[in-house]
Amino acid sequence: MDRRDFSKLFLGFAAAYALPQPVVALGALSNNTGNDEDALQRFVRHRILKQQRAYAAVTGTLKSSERRIITVRAPEAKDDYQLDGDTIxxxxxxxxxxxxxxxxxxxxxxxxxxxxxxxxxxxxxxxxxxxxxxxxxxxxxxxxxxxxxxxxxxxxxxxxxxxxxxxxxxxxxxxxxxxxxxxxxxxxxxxxxxxxxxxxxxxxxxxxxxxxxxxxxxxxxxxxxxxxxxxxxxxxxxxxxxxxxxxxxxxxxxxxxxxxxxxxxxxxxxxxxxxxxxxxxxxxxxxxxxxxxxxxxxxxxxxxxxxxxxxxxxxxxxxxxxxxxxxxxxxxxxxxxxxxxxxxxxxxxxxxxxxxxxxxxxxxxxxxxxxxxxxxTKVIPTPDFITLPEKVLLRGIGRYEQAKDDIIEISRGYTGLIVSAGYGEFVIRPQSPTTYASKMVPGLTIEFEGADMGPALTLTLRQDDKTYIYKRIP
Missing domain, CATH: 3.40.710.10 (DD-peptidase/beta-lactamase superfamily)
Known part of the structure; x- marks a missing residue:
């Protein structure tokens, strides 16, 4: 994955805030089943039951005006609302x-x-x-x-x-x-x-x-x-x-x-x-x-x-x-x-x-x-997050650059820090005083490094066995 590919990764998960782009799939699996609804159902079941992205989902398909509705609900779901093609x-x-x-x-x-x-x-x-x-x-x-x-x-x-x-x-x-x-x-x-x-x-x-x-x-x-x-x-x-x-x-x-x-x-x-x-x-x-x-x-x-x-x-x-x-x-x-x-x-x-x-x-x-x-289809465990003092959390706030066309901005959000690049943005939360992860981008980690208790000087991003190092912009 080169820097251009990484920029597409940002845009893919920017859709978490309704910034739609084609998804960059992690652990991607190519499938040649075409419009096979049975394969679609297997994918949806895997997404809900194994990857745990939601408690329930409704998928509807239309082929030459013929409809089919697929529903999946996780066993641990506590909600009992009606789940079918008419669920609102x-x-x-x-x-x-x-x-x-x-x-x-x-x-x-x-x-x-x-x-x-x-x-x-x-x-x-x-x-x-x-x-x-x-x-x-x-x-x-x-x-x-x-x-x-x-x-x-x-x-x-x-x-x-x-x-x-x-x-x-x-x-x-x-x-x-x-x-x-x-x-x-x-x-x-x-x-x-x-x-x-x-x-x-x-x-x-x-x-x-x-x-x-x-x-x-x-x-x-x-x-x-x-x-x-x-x-x-x-x-x-x-x-x-x-x-x-x-x-x-x-x-x-x-x-x-x-x-x-x-x-x-x-x-x-x-x-x-x-x-x-x-x-x-x-x-x-x-x-x-x-x-x-x-x-x-x-x-x-x-x-x-x-x-x-x-x-x-x-x-x-x-x-x-x-x-x-x-x-x-x-x-x-x-x-x-x-x-x-x-x-x-x-x-x-x-x-x-x-x-x-x-x-x-x-x-x-x-x-x-x-x-x-x-x-x-890759199953990535949900990160364990911790709570940090505000002054520690704020160390990472700033702008970081790998190249003139590759800049990341870190700002304070409501639930954690916001990572922004172009018009893409997602939330990261701390796993340690220096290491952060995202529920929105499974498998991604960001590490801040710098002087003790001072602003972080570098940001190291790891994703899919690739490492990217960004330096703080003064």
């Missing part, structure tokens, strides 16, 4: 596909245009950021090309691992912080994953019509598709079907709220509802305007953050090993989700797990859509 999960960033579909429907009906500037979709008096005169467009927002950050700059709980960090985030905060962003690149020129962008997109459409985003989405997308269990609100009458969420350490957590960033990650849904959505893209089965909107979504081509992945509206489009498929994933405080489809194979897959995770079932979903994609 927080689907997190899968919400962005619905928001992008709503945008496409609005374009089909000529109520908006993809090249409309964001400036026309914010309250009067609010100044949207620009780059050398280039305005952010709705298409930029829907393809992560707006050059906006992942999260708003005025969140009260700004740590990426803070629980329920978007709850209560208001329209006043959303638009009040907008003039303070300074774009670092021309909109549309590069991929920069952003929950903020999709929040602005959904709320901008709502503002234009003078109604709530939830109401418009229900009227024009989820209602016409018959998605009765896909909603931004929790329905108490469906509590028996509501999956109990768990954090990275498999402790119960949630439910969560995304405030006015709900268009980026607030939906609850089921495997059955999501398969119906996928069928719209695979077979064109659905209302005519939604069929036209789905085709419009796939016609867009923008930078996607890697050599093999581009952005359509909402969807990631990956081309590798002679196959092209579309996908999305997400992570809430208590769930990990994936869905995608391969048009040539007329196949789709949904994979929902009841715990936050750095990988969830993503690589299994990628493998179903393209059998040449590998699946992680």
């Amino acid at each position: 999960f927080e689907v997190a960033s899968l919400t962005k596909i619905f928001t992008a579909l709503l945008l496409a429907v609005e374009v089909v009906h000529k109520r908006v245009r993809l090249d409309d500037p964001l400036q026309d979709y914010v309250p009067s008096g609010v100044k949207a950021p620009t780059f050398e005169g280039r305005q952010i467009t709705l298409a930029d927002l829907a393809t992560h090309g707006a050059s906006l950050p992942l999260r708003p700059n005025n969140l009260a709980a700004s740590a990426p691992d803070a629980p329920n960090k978007y709850a209560g985030y208001s329209l006043e905060q959303l638009y009040g912080g907008l003039p303070n962003y300074h774009l670092q690149a021309c909109p549309g020129s590069q991929f920069n994953y952003s929950n903020l962008a999709f929040g602005l997109l959904g709320q901008g459409i709502a503002l234009k019509e003078g109604r709530s985003f939830a109401e418009i989405l229900r009227e024009r997308v989820t209602g016409p598709l018959g998605l009765r269990d896909t909603s931004l609100e929790d329905d108490p009458r469906k509590s028996a079907r509501r999956a109990q969420g768990h954090d990275f350490y498999l402790s119960p957590i949630g439910p969560t709220s995304d405030g006015v960033l709900a268009p980026a990650g607030g939906l609850r849904s089921t495997a059955n509802d999501l398969l119906t959505l996928l069928d719209l893209f695979i077979s064109g089965r659905g209302p005519k305007d939604l069929v036209a909107a789905s085709r419009l979504m796939l016609s867009i081509d923008r930078p996607g953050g890697s050599d093999i992945t581009r952005m359509a509206l909402g969807w990631r489009k990956t081309t590798t090993h002679g196959e092209t498929y579309y996908w999305s994933n997400g992570s809430s405080d208590g769930s990990r989700t994936f869905m995608g489809f391969n048009p040539a194979r007329k196949a789709g897959v949904v994979a929902l797990a009841d715990a936050a995770s750095g990988e969830g079932l993503d690589d299994i979903g990628h493998h179903f859509l393209n059998p040449q994609q590998s699946v992680s």
Whole structure:
């Protein structure tokens, strides 16, 4: 694994905070069973029962419109909620596909245009950021090309691992912080994953019509598709079907709220509802305007953050090993989700797990859509963590460099330290005063070295029998 490969490792596990990229599988196993659901079930059972990434999972497949639902629950699970294709999960960033579909429907009906500037979709008096005169467009927002950050700059709980960090985030905060962003690149020129962008997109459409985003989405997308269990609100009458969420350490957590960033990650849904959505893209089965909107979504081509992945509206489009498929994933405080489809194979897959995770079932979903994609089967013991005095924990905070294009930043998080590289980030926690590990990236360790009780001078990262040494940047 060279430095370029290691950078891809960061991007792969960046998806733990809904920064989707193709998963880099550790201990990867190539499998030639194609779309064999029996092999899929074996992979899911191994992920839950042996690798222990969650307590339960629901996987749904669609082949030429024929559905199959696979469920797995660990024997030690204490939750007794109904587990089937109608189990309701927080689907997190899968919400962005619905928001992008709503945008496409609005374009089909000529109520908006993809090249409309964001400036026309914010309250009067609010100044949207620009780059050398280039305005952010709705298409930029829907393809992560707006050059906006992942999260708003005025969140009260700004740590990426803070629980329920978007709850209560208001329209006043959303638009009040907008003039303070300074774009670092021309909109549309590069991929920069952003929950903020999709929040602005959904709320901008709502503002234009003078109604709530939830109401418009229900009227024009989820209602016409018959998605009765896909909603931004929790329905108490469906509590028996509501999956109990768990954090990275498999402790119960949630439910969560995304405030006015709900268009980026607030939906609850089921495997059955999501398969119906996928069928719209695979077979064109659905209302005519939604069929036209789905085709419009796939016609867009923008930078996607890697050599093999581009952005359509909402969807990631990956081309590798002679196959092209579309996908999305997400992570809430208590769930990990994936869905995608391969048009040539007329196949789709949904994979929902009841715990936050750095990988969830993503690589299994990628493998179903393209059998040449590998699946992680290596079983790595869960690290044992300790508690350190704050002054010891803070020794590692800083920026470290191996090369000019290979910089790691360490910051204080809510549950540990945050490792950031590019737009990827994950949590590490101490195993000793100098050695840290991550539940999100199994098998990875980071060791800080330097003067006693002073700032660490070097960071040594070990992964897959490879070692990388980074030096602190003054």
